[in-house]
Amino acid sequence: MARITIADIARRAGVSTAAVSYALNGRPGVSDTTRELVLQIAAELGWAPSSAARSLSGAYTETVGLVLARAPETLGFESFYMQFVAGIESELAARDYGLLLQVAPDVDAELRTYRKWRAARRVDGIVMVDPRVPDPRLDLLVGEDALPAVVVGDPSLSGGLTSVYTDDAAAVRSCVAYLAELGHRAVAHVTGPAEFGHTHIRDDAFAREAAARGLTVEVRRTDYTPEAGVTATRDLLARDRGAPGGVTAVVYDSDATAFAGLGVAAELGLRVPDDVSLVAWDDSPLCRAAFPQLTALSHDVAKYGAHVARRLFERMAGEPAASYRDQTPELRIRASTAPPALAG
Amino acid sequence: MARITIADIARRAGVSTAAVSYALNGRPGVSDTTRELVLQIAAELGWAPSSAARSLSGAYTETVGLVLARAPETLGFESFYMQFVAGIESELAARDYGLLLQVAPDVDAELRTYRKWRAARRVDGIVMVDPRVPDPRLDLLVGEDALPAVVVGDPSLSGGLTSVYTDDAAAVRSCVAYLAELGHRAVAHVTGPAEFGHTHIRDDAFAREAAARGLTVEVRRTDYTPEAGVTATRDLLARDRGAPGGVTAVVYDSDATAFAGLGVAAELGLRVPDDVSLVAWDDSPLCRAAFPQLTALSHDVAKYGAHVARRLFERMAGEPAASYRDQTPELRIRASTAPPALAG
Numbered sequence: 001m002a003r004i005t006i007a008d009i010a011r012r013a014g015v016s017t018a019a020v021s022y023a024l025n026g027r028p029g030v031s032d033t034t035r036e037l038v039l040q041i042a043a044e045l046g047w048a049p050s051s052a053a054r055s056l057s058g059a060y061t062e063t064v065g066l067v068l069a070r071a072p073e074t075l076g077f078e079s080f081y082m083q084f085v086a087g088i089e090s091e092l093a094a095r096d097y098g099l100l101l102q103v104a105p106d107v108d109a110e111l112r113t114y115r116k117w118r119a120a121r122r123v124d125g126i127v128m129v130d131p132r133v134p135d136p137r138l139d140l141l142v143g144e145d146a147l148p149a150v151v152v153g154d155p156s157l158s159g160g161l162t163s164v165y166t167d168d169a170a171a172v173r174s175c176v177a178y179l180a181e182l183g184h185r186a187v188a189h190v191t192g193p194a195e196f197g198h199t200h201i202r203d204d205a206f207a208r209e210a211a212a213r214g215l216t217v218e219v220r221r222t223d224y225t226p227e228a229g230v231t232a233t234r235d236l237l238a239r240d241r242g243a244p245g246g247v248t249a250v251v252y253d254s255d256a257t258a259f260a261g262l263g264v265a266a267e268l269g270l271r272v273p274d275d276v277s278l279v280a281w282d283d284s285p286l287c288r289a290a291f292p293q294l295t296a297l298s299h300d301v302a303k304y305g306a307h308v309a310r311r312l313f314e315r316m317a318g319e320p321a322a323s324y325r326d327q328t329p330e331l332r333i334r335a336s337t338a339p340p341a342l343a344g
Numbered sequence: 345m346a347r348i349t350i351a352d353i354a355r356r357a358g359v360s361t362a363a364v365s366y367a368l369n370g371r372p373g374v375s376d377t378t379r380e381l382v383l384q385i386a387a388e389l390g391w392a393p394s395s396a397a398r399s400l401s402g403a404y405t406e407t408v409g410l411v412l413a414r415a416p417e418t419l420g421f422e423s424f425y426m427q428f429v430a431g432i433e434s435e436l437a438a439r440d441y442g443l444l445l446q447v448a449p450d451v452d453a454e455l456r457t458y459r460k461w462r463a464a465r466r467v468d469g470i471v472m473v474d475p476r477v478p479d480p481r482l483d484l485l486v487g488e489d490a491l492p493a494v495v496v497g498d499p500s501l502s503g504g505l506t507s508v509y510t511d512d513a514a515a516v517r518s519c520v521a522y523l524a525e526l527g528h529r530a531v532a533h534v535t536g537p538a539e540f541g542h543t544h545i546r547d548d549a550f551a552r553e554a555a556a557r558g559l560t561v562e563v564r565r566t567d568y569t570p571e572a573g574v575t576a577t578r579d580l581l582a583r584d585r586g587a588p589g590g591v592t593a594v595v596y597d598s599d600a601t602a603f604a605g606l607g608v609a610a611e612l613g614l615r616v617p618d619d620v621s622l623v624a625w626d627d628s629p630l631c632r633a634a635f636p637q638l639t640a641l642s643h644d645v646a647k648y649g650a651h652v653a654r655r656l657f658e659r660m661a662g663e664p665a666a667s668y669r670d671q672t673p674e675l676r677i678r679a680s681t682a683p684p685a686l687a688g
Binding site for chain 1 (some may be wrong): 633
């Protein structure tokens with residue numbers, strides 16, 4: 001059978017080939033009625049080649065790639081990624097782009113995905129999250145034939161690529177300053193995996209600000225799972241149980257671990273915030289549904305995703321690489337923080 | 345410039361074209377060293393066409409599509425979708441497929457996506473979730489030129505397409521029976537959106553089993569957000585506050601709303617499970633990190649996603665449509681349920 005072209009569809013529909021092209025590509029410029037008619041005829045004729053033809057003509061796949069290099073069992077407990085993806089999608093949908101999402105169990109699998117996308121031009125651009133130190137992915141995102149990319153992370157971690165980032169150090173400082181001003185002297189930081197660059201930035205800012213304010217800090221590392229949050233919090237609070245000199249405030253690097261911490265406090269019979277103050281990051285509807293409501297570092301993650309997508313479209317359109325700071329997470333003070341019982 | 349072919353790459357690499365094809369398509373059959381060499385040369389030569397060429401030759405896009413038709417702001421509070429996607433990806437990765445994910449703010453946007461995918465053959469197959477009553481998407485998934493699809497939902501909702509489902513009615517019955525046997529007489533069901541078919545199946549099974557056991561039921565509908573869980577639970581419990589004849593057990597259709605319910609109980613000074621029993625669905629690490637740990641209907645959601653993907657590959661390979669029952673969610677009894685204080 002001869003190949004169906006848009007001219008065939010245009011003839012049958014009684015419209016111009018331009019109108020067919022608009023309709024098939026989901027772009028403005030035709031009425032809804034014409035669009036429906038064209039899509040119906042295209043389907044009837046078995047017209048198929050669009051994305052393939054576009055790719056061969058050196059044009060676009062109309063697809064953006066995102067790899068989440070986390071063990072599948074550690075995904076789904078935080079609101080961050082779904083919100084972030086929803087934000088990206090809001091910009092992609094407006095341009096009729098799709099998101100090719102790959103959950104890679106480890107960095108090697110992620111690298112294989114990048115190589116394949118690059119070799120086969122499966123996507124027009126890449127959103128790279130969770131930059132590591134060092135990050136082998138960056139080597140695949142530079143050079144003449146590299147795909148346009150935006151790194152979601154600090155410019156110091158982006159290897160000269162376009163980056164969109166939040167000032168996590170400033171956010172951490174505001175949080176430590178707040179706890180110090182409440183009168184806390186011994187605080188804990190339940191942080192994230194050591195391989196993520198943002199963990200280093202947060203850890204470092206936390207330690208420096210605490211030292212500058214004369215606070216002692218205990219650090220517990222987690223993989224962001226609720227289980228790890230339970231273990232870390234038990235370890236921090238079971239020993240002291242509110243005794244003098246013990247930890248009186250805990251800052252968590254995720255909402256899921258903070259939630260787990262709230263459960264452990266209840267289990268140990270510690271009152272929040274009377275016996276121990278808790279702070280979550282990121283803020284989420286779960287933080288607001290908790291009792292007491294959790295004080296949290298708040299950031300519009302969907303908006304962040306949308307911002308990243310816009311910068312990627314600029315990059316794909318040939319704009320030079322640059323760094324863009326997104327809104328700094330703000331401390332939302334709720335019911336889970338208060339002066340320590342033994343202070344003042 | 346002449347088009348780069350796999351023969352050019354084979355010549356330069358000193359290997360067979362078959363080896364190049366294996367390497368570029370990420371399939372077994374070549375050593376890691378050869379694969380690396382081939383990918384490097386392919387990148388150097390600017391080889392690009394694979395997915396495009398495959399599509400034009402009538403072969404595969406090596407992509408599966410999934411649309412989540414929920415408002416972005418309601419995503420990300422439940423562990424279900426990320427776990428489900430991770431499960432799908434585990435099977436796709438083994439076959440070198442990608443997942444094209446679209447978050448559509450409403451059904452119209454989802455329909456546009458399906459039409460586009462069908463007309464342009466952007467994906468080889470579709471995973472359709474959250475079947476509605478009636479569901480306009482089904483019309484686009486039947487007929488000769490329709491894309492192969494698997495509906496994640498009860499066969500009664502799948503319009504004759506391949507379906508993978510859980511026996512939600514049986515799960516609900518086991519939960520109501522358990523509460524009745526504990527001695528509860530007045531229970532509440534905090535359920536999901538009315539437009540989802542599974543909501544009807546669950547609501548209906550809940551009402552029937554409760555009636556058969558002589559229980560009274562209060563129903564509150566939510567959109568699965570924690571906020572809605574808070575409102576529903578306050579409405580149910582604030583009035584009675586454990587008074588005789590009041591609701592003594594609440595069953596939630598999501599983990600996020602159950603979590604919200606736990607917070608409301610604490611806010612109202614009601615002890616869980618002494619004053620009120622709570623049950624969550626689906627089970628998640630958050631349920632196990634809560635205090636008290638939440639009794640929940642438990643289902644391996646990642647495994648469910650993997651099962652769905654395997655059935656889709658069978659369907660894409662030409663197997664006839666059929667229905668496949670996945671594991672029935674099992675009641676995991678934890679610390680949030682007990683006999684009602686006023687019973688016995």
